[in-house]
């Protein structure tokens with residue numbers, strides 16, 4: 001069984017001194033591909049350097065809405081050059097965050113749109129973060145358009161009909177540990193009924209630890225619990241969900257060798 005953790009943050013501080021250990025543990029549990037996602041210059045650079053040091057690791061680079069204020073011409077030049085690297089898969093995480101509203105809406109929107117455009121120019125997918133901003137996120141993606149390289153809603157939070165609207169734009173829907181939470185009935189319903197070829201799995205570690213370890217620090221190892229929950233919801237085997245979501249990840253992340 002092979003599992004693809006399509007969105008995580010081994011480039012984040014808690015993992016700094018035990019990268020080899022975490023990656024080794026993940027592999028032991030079948031998590032053989034790990035996509036580390038950046039959110040600002042420092043974390044993007046770390047994600048790329050981890051992808052160069054560790055065979056199972058890949059990188060996704062971009063400016064998170066909270067960090068949209070630092071996005072400038074230098075960031076654009078950086079994206080354009082780094083996205084040509086063989087293990088740099090996508091632009092992300094980009095989007096809108098109206099929950100924390102660290103940056104004004106106008107700044108978030110401008111930087112989100114610009115990075116969608118860059119991902120399409122570079123023919124790579126983009127990975128979207130959205131919080132308390134589903135409607136505006138939808139409008140912007142619809143307006144900019146999803147290119148042939150596709151796009152991903154990361155750690156999807158919303159109803160089945162929300163998920164279907166994004167899928168209809170040409171996007172894949174990625175489920176995190178949220179889908180294992182007792183009260184996440186909407187997300188569970190979405191994970192149960194979306195077409196199987198639209199679904200990805202992720203941890204978003206160190207955040208959003210799945211049941212049964214909720215409350216502790218998350219790690220890519222726990223992608224298995226997301227797979228297990230989706231298998232339970234759909235009446236499928238864990239192996240089949242792992243395999244299908246792995247194939248879906250290969251379909252969107254075209255740079256990844258089998």
Ligand SMILES: [Zn+2]
Pocket residue numbers: 007008009037093204
């Ligand atoms: Zn994330």
